[in-house]
Amino acid sequence: MFARTRNSQASRLRGHSRGQTGVEFAGTALLMFTAVFGIFCASMLLYAYNFVSNSARDAVRYAIVHGSHSLDPATADDITTFVKDMASGLQSSNLTVSTTWTPNNNPGSLVAVQVTYDFQPFFPFSSTALPLTSTSQMVISN
Numbered sequence: 836m837f838a839r840t841r842n843s844q845a846s847r848l849r850g851h852s853r854g855q856t857g858v859e860f861a862g863t864a865l866l867m868f869t870a871v872f873g874i875f876c877a878s879m880l881l882y883a884y885n886f887v888s889n890s891a892r893d894a895v896r897y898a899i900v901h902g903s904h905s906l907d908p909a910t911a912d913d914i915t916t917f918v919k920d921m922a923s924g925l926q927s928s929n930l931t932v933s934t935t936w937t938p939n940n941n942p943g944s945l946v947a948v949q950v951t952y953d954f955q956p957f958f959p960f961s962s963t964a965l966p967l968t969s970t971s972q973m974v975i976s977n
Contacts, residue, residue, distance in 0.1 A: 876957050883925060883954045884967050890918045891950040891969040894932065898948060902975040903940040918950055929953040929964070940975065947972035 894914050901909035915932040922930055931951040936944055948971055953964040 872957075879957070880954055880965070883952055886922065886925060887950050887952050887967045888969040890921055891948050891971040893921070894918050894934075894948040894950065895946060895971040895973050898934065898946045899973045899975045900977050902942050902944075902977045904942055905977045908940060914948060918948075925952065926955075929955065936975075942975050942977060944975050945972055946975055 894917055897917050898909050898914055901907055901913070911932075911934040914934045918932045919927045919930060929952055933949045933951075935947050937947070938944055940946070949968065950970075951966060951968045953966055955961075955964050
């Protein structure tokens, strides 16, 4: 008789905990998907920052070999096009490139390229942008 009472009590407890698994899964899945989403957003932010810093460096290298004495002198528009052509996976409309020559585009002068990207996080209802900026400068060689 004791075993019979024990089995009926266990079956009653199983009946009351049927929805518990679904509730626990929903809570765990919410935390897990939030963590995965956060890791994805952080990875995109690091990718964008890496692009900004490398593209500023590459653009200034392009500018120093395309000085006024080269066969194809670079203009500010050429450097902007050079950077935007490298921007894969990023919105080129959020990308700003500014180039300054001190004093001019002749060999021996200084050229600086500043690249700015307004990173839009993927968070729901987020309208803020994180400005990522990098500047690089070198002396024109050609």
